[in-house]
Amino acid sequence: DGGITQSPKYLFRKEGQNVTLSCEQNLNHDAMYWYRQDPGQGLRLIYYSQIVNDFQKGDIAEGYSVSREKKESFPLTVTSAQKNPTAFYLCASSRTDWDFYGYTFGSGTRLTVV
Amino acid sequence: AQTVTQSQPEMSVQEAETVTLSCTYDTSESNYYLFWYKQPPSRQMILVIRQEAYKQQNATENRFSVNFQKAAKSFSLKISDSQLGDTAMYFCAFMTRLNYGGSQGNLIFGKGTKLSVKP
Numbered sequence: 001d002g003g004i005t006q007s008p009k010y011l012f013r014k015e016g017q018n019v020t021l022s023c024e025q026n027l028n029h030d031a032m033y034w035y036r037q038d039p040g041q042g043l044r045l046i047y048y049s050q051i052v053n054d055f056q057k058g059d060i061a062e063g064y065s066v067s068r069e070k071k072e073s074f075p076l077t078v079t080s081a082q083k084n085p086t087a088f089y090l091c092a093s094s095r096t097d098w099d100f101y102g103y104t105f106g107s108g109t110r111l112t113v114v
Numbered sequence: 115a116q117t118v119t120q121s122q123p124e125m126s127v128q129e130a131e132t133v134t135l136s137c138t139y140d141t142s143e144s145n146y147y148l149f150w151y152k153q154p155p156s157r158q159m160i161l162v163i164r165q166e167a168y169k170q171q172n173a174t175e176n177r178f179s180v181n182f183q184k185a186a187k188s189f190s191l192k193i194s195d196s197q198l199g200d201t202a203m204y205f206c207a208f209m210t211r212l213n214y215g216g217s218q219g220n221l222i223f224g225k226g227t228k229l230s231v232k233p
Binding site for chain 2: 033035040041042043044045048058088090092098099100101102103105107108
């Protein structure tokens with residue numbers, strides 16, 4: 001079955017470390033997205049990519065970086081510059097960035113700073 | 115700025131009853147899509163229903179229906195015959211297409227309404 005796989009499900013980071021969250025899709029979707037979810041805040045866009053080798057900053061990109069070297073993959077790196085990284089991270093994809101079918105989401109990664 | 119407002123942080127309903135979740139949005143664009151997503155305790159985001167802004171007819175999907183009022187920029191979700199499995203966070207979202215043909219590039223979400231269905 002096609003879908004989006006996020007790994008790991010739980011991730012612990014020490015202060016000052018960079019960590020990378022994986023997102024892989026086999027839906028042949030062109031567009032991919034990273035959202036951060038905090039209690040009471042809804043979902044906020046970190047980065048998105050409409051095509052391979054291209055990506056744009058979202059509303060809260062500071063302290064994060066991404067790459068899009070393959071259509072299927074859109075990893076997110078949480079750098080030490082991100083002051084409050086503890087959150088739930090959701091990856092999503094869509095056929096294009098204007099898609100009435102909406103987005104397909106992964107099952108998320110819970111990141112905790114220890 | 116384009117925003118989505120869900121004014122009810124939490125709601126509860128008895129099993130088999132009907133509940134309506136409210137959503138308002140703000141955009142200057144005329145062409146957009148609207149969505150309701152459900153996030154159960156598993157935290158998997160699931161698309162519940164969608165609506166095209168240029169269609170006046172309200173969308174329905176089984177027990178789920180919307181009341182879309184374009185002039186008022188309102189997009190409420192009605193759940194009929196509520197079931198225990200409907201317990202979840204519900205997020206309203208919209209996606210705009212800019213008038214010159216570009217795109218917003220992302221879904222804009224409200225902060226969510228936590229719905230509890232009680233037996």
